[in-house]
Amino acid sequence: MTELLFFVEVVVAGLLAGTMYSLVALGFVLIYKASSTFNFAQGAMVFFAVLAFVGFMELGLPFFLAFIVTILLMGLVGYCTERLVLKPLMNQSEDTLLMATIGLGFVLEGLAQAAWGVEVRRLDLGIGDFPIQWIIDTFGLFVSALDLTAGLVAASLILGLSVLFKYTKMGLGLRAVADDPGAASSIGIPLNNIMLLVWTAAGVVALVAGMMWGARAGVQFALVDLALKALPVLIIGGFSSIPGAIVGGLIIGATEKVLEVYIGPYFGGAIEGWAPYVLAIFFLLYRPEGLFGEKIIRRV
Template identity: 60%
Template sequence: MQFFFEVLIGGLLAGVMYSLVALGFVLIYKASGVFNFAQGAMVFLAALTFVGLQEKFGLPLWGAFPLTLGVMVLLGIGIERVVLRPLVNQPQITLFMATIGLAFFLEGVAQLVWGTEVRRLDLGLQDEPIESVMERFNLLISKFDLVAALVAGLLVAVLAVFFNKTRIGRALRAVADDHQAALAVGIPLKQIWAIVWSVAGFVALVAGLLWGARNGVQFALTFVALKALPVLILGGFESVLGAIVGGLIIGASEKLAEVYLPSLMSDFLLKHYDISINLAGIEGWFAYMLALVFLLVRPEGLFGERHIDRV
């Protein structure tokens, strides 16, 4: 039982790391109704810029953070000017395609400016077990994962206040519903988009720092975005809370599935059909399969808004 809880807790904490990336997607989706394919590239760019600035100018963490945030804000404003503004009132698929182009552009630019070498990112926090928990309960809980969970919780709280209690937050929701109608009632669409892309840049920076500190800053950071997809399908594309809950479900279920399902299925096949096969490695697709099943039952996700179109 102790092992089960270890896998479960580890999975929940891993899920929080997925949620951090998923939050960036939610922000953009809430503001424009567009799935931002470039979110993974933004995570990579933010982390690479952070370590690049540290390396080039010998900056401490607190020095590199605001500078990188500045870069991400400028990027957000630039994306609004160059990519989004010309596409106002275009179909959402057009905006989506634009973000695909943006993803490749950002990946290329990041490597052009800072190089392709793998870099270590030291946040002063080792990925080690909490000794007191280990000694008392023989349970492995990582200090690093726990801090990441706290950061994610804080981000959710801040974003929830931002969306629900501020004028900009309410305007964001109006823009997501209908660009033209939002413009008609005087909502400054351009500013709203610039702000939301900048906030998404901030979220990408936080996610990039945590993932980068864990695995090193390298191109593979762009792949963490793929883990956010099932999280979004489960939690709902428009819900900040959904990103967290979806992350927890995906993280826990994929870890439990990877640890327990292959041996159960292998034993079953051997016992009933005399087939010996190693089914380990289902973690790579299990989350997507779960999301697919969920999509069939509840297409809008756990916390997503149900869309009803009048015909």
């Protein structure tokens, strides 16, 4: 019984950690849906956003003000990206855009470090990374409060975004732009506003993801490498699906934890580093479009 309980604990910890991957993947999906761009810089945006947030806090801004200011800053970053990088590259091949966003990622990482330094920062959200007593008492499970918060925050973000896309006029416009930018702008949908909204939303998601991770592991450059793991999540979930990002994150999180705990010791551990990517390769062999992605149709 204790073994089963331990397994459940591992899976739950994996699922909750997976929601952090989901959060990064979510920002990716937002931008992909709106502009068909693989935004490789999403990981760098996570780093940039949370470093900016910590930087503003250090300047003495209260929590909420720092949060707002960072969101405005991310909106500005999105605006500049849209104007200076994506506009001039309109109608270029996907690979060209991808390479440009890799460049963008380096710019953001460099700027963040130049502005706020390279040392590891602590971020205290007031939520401890320790098990909740109530859950231990009722279920006998050790579940970290931080993990649980991350899960709840991710769930509410997704709910909020889904409502935004489904039921508001802005969301309708966004879906129109995603379908066909030319047709959308010809019937008077303000393309620029929509893009600004999407990039700001991606910035908010990046900030939240960064805060969750930063609270656990400290705000440091390693966040960028962790954020790379959002890529296998996207492959499993599909690039254009919000539920896909969530499910993919959960699958990756749970699988890598289970593998690490049960198989890792035979190989000296640390298989978390590559297991998600290998998992993604197997997924690619069977369902290249991902669990929830649209079927990829290529024409000559």
